Amino acid sequence: MSTRRSQQPIELILRRQLASYLSTPIFVVDTDASLIFFNEAAAPLLGGRFDEMEAMSRDEWLTVFAPRELDGRPVDPSGNPLLAALTERREQHRTLTIRDVSGDERTIEATAIPLEGQAGRLLGAVAIFWPAAGR
């Protein structure tokens, strides 16, 4: 097969299609934790549209969004909801602060779950997030 860039697993294609129709901000990563999609609802929180940014590696999006604890300390990768969902293969929930692409800080609630396909094959993870209540 000579597909120039590999096709995503069908579960991720369907996940993206569903996310593109939802009004809840959604962020999707693959098994390498590379950002492969976020929907339009996430754009105001992240400061840009996915179409304008394209995919980012794990290190790139961690640098761009710079997730921090509420007291300002950087979030340890093991405590990042998306990364923890991938490594622990279970749901994760955190309140944290991120920096959008214009540099403004935002406090968000994030819930992440691993995406597992047939036979338990790990395909990536998805995070649903929204502005933290009262912030």
Next chain:
Amino acid sequence: MRVTFWGTRGSLAAAGPATVRYGGNTACVALEAQDAPLVILDAGSGIRALGGVVAGVPGRIDVLLTHLHMDHIQGLRFFAPLFQPGRDVHIWGPPSSTMDLRARLTRYLSPPLFPVGLGDMSSDVTLHDAPTDGPFRIGPLTVTASLVIHPGPTLGYRIDDGRATLAYLPDHEPALGMRGTLHDPRWLSGAELADGADLLIHDGQYLDVEYQHRVGWGHSTCEHAVALATAMRVRRLALFHHDPGRDDVTLDRMVAQAAAAAEGLEVMGAPEGLALDLG
């Protein structure tokens, strides 16, 4: 590689004077290649007549099921080689996270739907959950099975004999939820299966006006099939899974319209009985 259509209809068999040319039997395609077992794609009602022909030809048979909807398995119980003592028959189907293929097929091949169970068939039947984590071999053939968009676990297949490549996606809705055109192979269901195939057999069940009311039912318009084939640089597209309510004249018109809209791609409507040599 020789590909023969034994059933091209979708959803329900549709025999009658209005469907004589395209045929009334549901999905079944035979693939013959040098030094390879006979490969049969799906076991719709078309497999009954095929079974009558191959019952007299010894050798292993591999049946590749895309999914377990009735129009793709209803012919199994009338497939003569399954009742031949010692006949080596391998049946492959989509994996499930809850039940193996035998358990799922047994729902159909058991009372009250059918009096004879799989265990009562005298052939030597082996059932396989088709691997979806990479290509597998059937004799000299390289087979790739991948999940595609259709309700319930559904596979498409890509088969390569070293000389030619067949892609088979009879029930497929790549346009589901898609915004814009079917153009980015990374996010296009069936892209890797179809990529550069010599022949793509693809769902072309609906007219545009019908699809608007059947989104999510798991099928494509002819235009969707052409878009996928064009994006993936397929050589020849055979529109398949004809709607049971479609007569030959209407199908001719749909195929002609699809062919006129295609650039750099040969488009045909798959008729029952046609054999194609792919090289």
